[in-house]
Amino acid sequence: MNEVFIFDHVRTPRGKGRPDGALHTIAPVHLAASVLRALKARNHIDPEDIEDVGLGVVMPVGEQGADITRFALLQAGYGENVAGYQLNRFCTSGLDTVKMGFGLIASGQADAVIGGGVESMSRVPIGSDGGATYTDPTLGRDYPYIPNGVCADLMATLDGFTREELDTYGVESQRRAALAQSSGWFERSLVPVQDAFGNVVLSRDEALRPGTTLSDLAKLKPTFASAGEAGFDAIVLRRYPHLEAVQHVHTGGTSSGIVDGACAVLLGSRAHGLRRGLQPRARIVACATCASEPLLSLGGPIPVTDKVLARSGLKIDDIDLFEVNEAFAVVPMRYMQNYGIERDRINVNGGAIALGHPLGATGAILIGTALDELERRGLSRALVTLCAAAGQATALIIERI
Amino acid sequence: MTKHIQIVVDAEGIALISLDVAGRSVNVFTPEFTRELRTIVDAVTNRSDILGAVVTSGKPAGFMAGADLLDFVNVHDRGLSPRDAAGLVADAAATLRQLERCGKPVAAAINGFALGGGFELCLACHYRVLLDEPKTVVGLPEVTVGLLPAGGGTQRLPRLLGVAKALPLLLSGRHVGGAEALQLGLVDALVSANDLLPTARRWVLAHPGYVQIWDRKGFTIPGGAGALASHANESFGVGMARIRRDTQDNEPAPVAVLASVYEGTLLPIDRGLAIESAYFGQLLAGPVARNLMRTMFIHSGPARRLARRPEGLPKHPVRRLGVLGDGPLATTIAVWAANVGIDVVSLDVANPNVNYQVLRGCDFIVDALIDGLQLKTSIRQLAVEAIGPLESVVWASAVVEQTLTDQAAKWHQPEALIGIHLPTPEGSSKLVELVQHATTSHQTLARAFDFVAQLKKLPIVVNDGPGAYIGRLSRAYIEEGQVMQAEGVMPALIQNAARQAGFLNLPLSNAVRGDSVPPAIVQPSLADVKNRLLYATALESVRCFEAGIVTDPADADLGAVFALGYPKWTGGTLSFIETVSLKGFVDECDRLAGLYGDRFHPSKGLRERATTGQKFYPSI
Known part of the structure; x- marks a missing residue:
């Protein structure tokens, strides 16, 4: 198996996923093109070297549909001869494109590939793509879709996490993200987004709420109580009948934010780096994907971590930093509890609760966040993992050179 | 020559088609009716002198009901496959489709209620005029008996109204009155009796060669269909969650309705009708539809109409009711009676200054005294002295604590003594249990029935014994819950x-849950906990049946469902056993007895039934 290296990573700042968000006027194809253009410029990419380009897109419909990657590449000046594809496995999509690229290079089928993702949640909202899982009654009877927030509340109930513990996590996520932003720790990967005049519309992550306190979060109403009452609680209690009830403990303050954003990661072989004079920043050690109990939906990160550790021959203590996507606070909290990981090794610069979760892009963004921080701290290994709906997850371990 | 449908063609070429099924007070679909309807449709289609048609009813009672449930209730017992079950209505459905595509305008002049198949016939017409009278309703109630409208109802209604407006009607099966039917678009006009036929005729004359809107090129479902419709999440996603919450997956009909609408509205109508037929066949061949049809409709109807009241005795409604006692039971009975206009006298016998004279003139006394037999007898004596001669008074005991036989031994007119049990003192139950002892007279029983009918409750009649029937059933259910709790089964489980089994009332009260034991480390499976509750109750029902406490299987089932809140989908305790199969039930009892105690051992009689296959219900 060939070694696979990460040469570079860029991302847009994440804009609020609302009509007044800074990136709302930027069409997703231009958002994707802006990171591809920046990656090309920073690394003097010769398009001929690129075997394939994958972007994670969780709502691949409307202006985000029809293989947006191919057209973003054309728009970004890669010429006519670079192929691109879209990929959707819910929230792991961005990480999965890196996994696909890893496979191509490791197996000797490519010298260089680009992974990444794009999601303009303000323009192509969640739910735009339909899907049998949400609507087909006979499927729903056998394999029910449960809104992820209800699943998060179910997991918190099963593991006994209280509202206050979750809120405490949410406050800390905000604090860390604000510190990292004000200290400039995100700068290395950030590519400002420009409008048609060439004016910068956004240069830093927009959705943070610095100074958020516990009492601020205590005021928020549980977001998913009404969905639970509508029937989803009754469905999960059919599988977990020893529970009295689902405790609805997650709020807007402990759930990932809705944002717009894009990112791109350049992967290549050792030979590619030597030929183009590029310094590899990290090596991809191993990756894995798994699926677990579909009704819990968000339970994948733990089994997939077990799997990727076994595959790499590493132990949990061999990992210096973890990025576990903050889809909901309970996901990293459960992860810490399971592995006995201290809070200072996981999501050290905050996460999606503060910074937002542009669905298709987040997986690849987290690789860059982890890599930048490993370098800043002079550490070696990081593990990145995200849960994807219906019990799926992908994990990937990187190691600095 | 047709027997059930008349057709008259007038000078302007409009055929007046009059539905009048011979030998029935209400129009229903019968095989013969369907054959005639096809002949009529052929005539409308082919005869050049007919330019259009108006369909109406020749019955004063109403336009048309749907199928006759007696034709459907035995389908499961006959072992028909889903395909064969669907075949039972295929001709009728195809005929409605033919009517719809006859190439000429057809209007329904709906001169009375049109429900189920009757309203589906109207939906297959091109225009609907409804008689504007308060009692005239339309609707598709099939889901309430575990079925779906198989004459195109799940396909035409969403094509007419849009999925979002059609689903609540299809999933609730509710009857819709005239004004709302017009507002929803279920009918096109609401007119008085004189205007009914003229309005329908005018429309037909004005629309020669009419083609149904969903048979026109470019037709789309109002509001859209499928996963990408703006209402999809609410209609199908949340809709499904709501159904699963409300049915706990015990009733297949609502899911089948939703699936038929979801899948069928993505297709051309003929393909959609085929989808509907497949879902209908599965429902009709299954046991749950049989249970719901039998208990909720075929048995509860006659019970409500006092089928078990002794024959030949004149009606004798209560004029003046005396209620003894001051507890919730006494209050409930007094309130029920007052609400239906009965003159009620309540007597709080605990009050030392109580004046028994007020009972004078009462022809029916309900005794809700919870005191011991001794005290009760002396109070009754006081009451009797006040009322005077007792010949025409029925004395009803509402308390379950003492058997009627014990009470009768201390009573000089035992033939006038009867039990009237309310399953819940606060009065939430729709059912009343009448308890007769060895010498209760027919007159007394008949008058008790008349009283229950005045109260608009559902009566069952059982024989005397400790706890009678409902009390024993209820105790078996609650005790099984308490036994499990004592074993360390988690109360939440x-x-x-x-x-999840579908019980309306939960076995553990809050008071009982307070002193819970620590949960056992190994918890039983959900299936076992459900079965213990279902089987313990059903076994007690069998014991009551074998002891002659309850003598009619229908009463046993009605009592279980309407008084105890035994799961509706089972059809009741005895129907549940037949749903599982006699042998399957006995086998599971043996397994439960081995694991959880001797009370699960089936009786000898039940074992014999399992061997011989003799069911509680004769096949209809």
């Missing part, structure tokens, strides 16, 4: 299992 017990309550959730009861809820």
Whole structure:
């Protein structure tokens, strides 16, 4: 198996996923093109070297549909001869494109590939793509879709996490993200987004709420109580009948934010780096994907971590930093509890609760966040993992050179 | 020559088609009716002198009901396959489709209620005029008996109204009155009796060669269909969650309705009708539809109409009711009676200054005294002295604590003594249990029936014994819950299992749950907890049946469902056994007895039934 290296990573700042968000006027194809253009410029990419380009897109419909990657590449000046594809496995999509690229290079089928993702949640909202899982009654009877927030509340109930513990996590996520932003720790990967005049519309992550306190979060109403009452609680209690009830403990303050954003990661072989004079920043050690109990939906990160550790021959203590996507606070909290990981090794610069979760892009963004921080701290290994709906997850371990 | 449908063609070429099924007070679909309807449709289609048609009813009672449930209730017992079950209505459905595509305008002049198949016939017409009278309703109630409208109802209604407006009607099966039917678009006009036929005729004359809107090129479902419709999440996603919450997956009909609408509205109508037929066949061949049809409709109807009242005795409604006692039971009975206009006298016998004279003139006394037999007898004596001669008074005991036989031994007119049990003192139950002892007279029983009818409750009649029938059933259910709790089964698991099995009331009260034992380390499976509750109750029902406490299987089932809140989908305790199969039930009892105690051992009689296959219900 060939070694696979990460040469570079860029991302847009994440804009609020609302009509007044800074990136709302930027069409997703231009958002994707802006990171591809920046990656090309920073690394003097010769398009001929690129075997394939994958972007994670969780709502691949409307202006985000029809293989947006191919057209973003054309728009970004890669010429006519670079192929691109879209990929959707819910929230792991961005990480999965890196996994696909890893496979191509490791197996000797490519010298260089680009992974990444794009999601303009303000323009192509969640739910735009339909899907049998949400609507087909006979499927729903056998394999029910449960809104992820209800699943998060179910997991918190099963593991006994209280509202206050979750809120405490949410406050800390905000604090860390604000510190990292004000200290400039995100700068290395950030590519400002420009409008048609060439004016910068956004240069830093927009959705943070610095100074958020516990009492601020205590005021928020549980977001998913009404969905639970509508029937989803009754469905999960059919599988977990020893529970009295689902405790609805997650709020807007402990759930990932809705944002717009894009990112791109350049992967290549050792030979590619030597030929183009590029310094590899990290090596991809191993990756894995798994699926677990579909009704819990968000339970994948733990089994997939077990799997990727076994595959790499590493132990949990061999990992210096973890990025576990903050889809909901309970996901990293459960992860810490399971592995006995201290809070200072996981999501050290905050996460999606503060910074937002542009669905298709987040997986690849987290690789860059982890890599930048490993370098800043002079550490070696990081593990990145995200849960994807219906019990799926992908994990990937990187190691600095 | 047709027997059930008349057709008259007038000078302007409009055929007046009059539905009048011979030998029935209400129009229903019968095989013969369907054959005639096809002949009529052929005539409308082919005869050049006919330019259009108006369909109306020749019955004063109403336009048309749907199928006759007696034709459907035995389908499961006959072992028909889903395909064969669907075949039972295929001709009728195809005929409605032919009518719809006859190439000429057809209007329905709906001169009375049109429900189920009757309203589906109207939906297959091109225009609907409804008689504007308060009692005239339309609707598709099939889901309430575990079925779906198989004459195109799940396809035409969403094509007419849009999925979002059609689903609540299809999933609730509710009857819709005239004004709302017009507002929803279920009918096109609401007119007085004189205008009914003229309005329908005018429309037909004005629309020669009419083509149904969903048979026109470019037709789309109002509001859209499928996963990308703006209402999809609410209609199908949340809709499904709501159904699963409300049915706990015990009733297949609502899911089948939703699936038929979801899948069928993505297709051309003929393909959609085929989808509907497949879902209908599965429902009709299954046991749950049989149970719901039999208990909720075929048995509860006659019970409500006092089928078991002794024959030949004149009606004798209560004029003046005396109620003894001051507890919730006494209050409930007094309120029920007052609400239906009965003159009620309540007597709080605990009050030392109580004046028994007010009972004078009462022809029916309900005794809700919870005191011991001794005290009760002396109070009654006081009451009797006040009322005077007792010949025409029925004395009804509402308390379950003492058997009627014990009470009768201390009573000089035992033939006038009867039990009237309310399953819940606060009065939430729709059912009343009448308890007769060895010498209760027919007159007394008949008058008790008349009283229950005045109260608009559902009566069952059982024989005397400790706890009578409902009391014993209820105790068996609650005790099984308490036994499990004492074994260390988590209370939440017990309550959730009861809820998921479909019980309306949970076995553990809050008071009982307070002193819970620590949960056992190994918890039983959900299936076992559910089965213990279902089987313990069903076994007690069998014991009551074998002891002659309850003598009619229908009463046993009605009592279980309407008084105890035994799961509706089972059809009741005895129907549940037949749903599982006699042999399957006995086998599971043996397994439960081995694991959880001798009370699950089936009786000798039940074992014999399992061997011989002799069911509780004769096949209809």
